[in-house]
Amino acid sequence: MTDTVLVTGSSTGIGLATAVAAAKAGWRVVATMRDTAKSSALLKAAADAGVADLVDVRRLDVTDAEAAAACVADVVRDHGRLDAVINNAGAGxxxxxxxxxxxEIRQAMEVNFFGVLNVSKPALPHLRESAGRLITVTSVGGVVGQPFNEAYCAAKFAVEGYLESLAPLAAAHGVRVTVVEPGAVASEFVANIGFDPADIDAVGPYVPQLRGYLARVTGEFQNAQTSEGAAAAIIEVLTAEQPAFRVQTSEAARSFVSAKLTDLDGSAVQSLTSGWVA
Known part of the structure; x- marks a missing residue:
């Protein structure tokens, strides 16, 4: 029987690329998204790759715990097993x-933190049965706090803390837990962060700092990693015999988070991020 992976947030970007890459690697992929009317890009990419028969598109809003539990149950009913979950759905x-x-801060937590828990909770019994994988796409923002990304980073920090705590317990029952940390990725994510640059005056006295931050972001995304590059790192985790708990998707991401992971007093990160808003 073909191994089955559930991927959330699959309509665009990393989720779409990961769904196609997993199918190309031979997995049965249940690709979920809030609005299945937006599945055309995924279905075309799967068809172009010759794996359309391995991609099963389903509707799921990860903020709806009952819907997430029902989705997981339906996947196991229809495909007989669940071998991996890739929590990718998120919002800036x-x-x-x-x-x-x-x-608005609470909503960021609902999508980026509780959405992960809503899907992972009903999946875990099935992942125990299959000795499977629980993979969650976080961000370098789950390691390094970033000005004007307070709510997003808080949610991603929460995800990393929760899963870092869960990982040894899950491993004792055969489930490998991994967080995957992309840096800047060329996708529709930035277009969906809910901020219009025309509204820059809405941050009052922080306008000069926001202008500096936006200039930095623009520069970062001009040299962004592709969604396919990030997806390749996720597939390595999916198929590795002994995947690490924390994985970055690019050398730029590794360099960025290393500043925090060796920064015992916080001064290195503060020096780094203060320069963004000077």
């Missing part, structure tokens, strides 16, 4: 505390 959130409604 740009702003700063004084000028961002708390409800």
């Amino acid at each position: 959130s740009v702003g700063t505390l004084e000028y961002k409604p708390v409800d």
Whole structure:
């Protein structure tokens, strides 16, 4: 029986590329997205790669815990097993505390943190049965806090902390847990962060700092990794015999997070990120 992987957030970007790459690697892929009307790009890419028969598109809003549990149950019912989950669905959130409604911060946590838990919780019993993989796409923002990405980084920090805590317990029952940390990736993610540069005055006295931050982001994404490059790193985790807990998708991502992972007093990160908003 073909191994089955559930991939969330598959309509664009890393999720789409990962779904196709997993199918090319021989996996049965259940590719989920909030709006299946947006599945045409994925289906075309799968057809072009000759793996359309291995891609099963389903609707899932990861913020709906009941829907996530039902989706997992349906996958196991229809395909007989669940061997891996790739939590990829996520959403950006740009702003700063004084000028961002708390409800918007809470929504960032719902998508980026609780969405991961909503899918992973019902999947774990099946992953125990298959000695499977629980893979979650976080971000370099799950390691290094970044100005104007407060809510997004908080959610990604939470994901990494939760899964780092869960990993040894899951491993004791045969489930390998990995967080995958991309840096800048050329995808539609930036276009969907919910911030219009025309609204820059909405951050009050922080406008000069936001201009500096946006200039840096623009530069970073001009040299961004491709979605396919990030997906290749995820597939390595999916197929590795002993995958690491923490994996970066590029040399740039490795260099960036290394500043934090060796920064015992926080001064290196503060020096780095302060320069973005000077």
